[in-house]
Amino acid sequence: MGINTYILLTILGCGLVTWLSRVIPFILVKNFVLPTNLIKLLSFVPVAIMTALVIQNILIFKIGSWPSVNWLNFGAAIPTIISAFISKSLLIIVIIGIISMALLRFIL
């Protein structure tokens, strides 16, 4: 499928809403003083959002039924977590994760 007006408009529209979501908070925070409680709330965003991103990859979601476990990702996550405890190095954690998944796929 070559590029046409439909595709181009879609990309521009999606690009615009994504860019605004990324940039407007920076402009607002720079120009206004945030209430202390909001700053406190935001300080939990990193841990909360990273947890949600990890869980979304470990479970399989389907509206109408309880989430089930993605056993392959779960299996690869265990050595990855252990390597995190031991190494405390992001590079090692990612490499162990990749190797664990490759091995699991090879074995299963």
Add this chain to the structure above:
Amino acid sequence: MNADLSVKTSVKDVIPTLFGYIGVGIAYGVVAQTAHLSLLTISLLCLIVYAGSAQFAITTMLVGSSPISAIILSTFLINSRMILMSTSMAQYFKRDSLVKNIQIGTLITDETFALGMNKVAVTKGKLSPVWFNTANVIAYLVWWFACLVGALSGKLVADPKSLGLDFAVVAMFIGLLYLQMIGDRRRKLRVQLEVILIVSSSLFILGRFVNPEIALLSATIIGCLGGMVVEKWA
């Protein structure tokens, strides 16, 4: 990771996250190529939208000839978490110029946000635009490159899945989460574990009733609110 905020250190800091971009990028390229998107379309998606999960959704919807408004709304929903991340990150750049703030915001991603928050924990609250922009630009170019490699290789090379590369991004977030928890000395580990528990259980329950994007966003907000409550008690 050390407290230095130079270009050189930024390059070193961003390297582990690149595996995630490469893994997901190649996978995306393969999917986009299978959906018969041209290299130009794929490049424009990477360079203008620049968002992994949204690009997958857009591609699927383009193939299904969905209305433009529906695709844009889905993209906004999927990327609405950026609002939380940008608001949270912007506080470290309040003293920098508006242009620098817009530069950082334009290319911020889940990955560079998480990396930046890890860095903040190490530098005790300091970040520099040059450190963040370097990481952002490298991630941006690697993402584009990886998507193109996936699109060009198509079915020729081995499935990135068999190499375990698709798990790189999950491993990366596991690593960033763990390093965030142990790096942030301002907060008790118990409170962080409680936030993780609140987010996980909210996500589990919400996952049954609403779509994944809304579940992710709501669970994150519930986790933040819960964190405030448990910290008060702790």
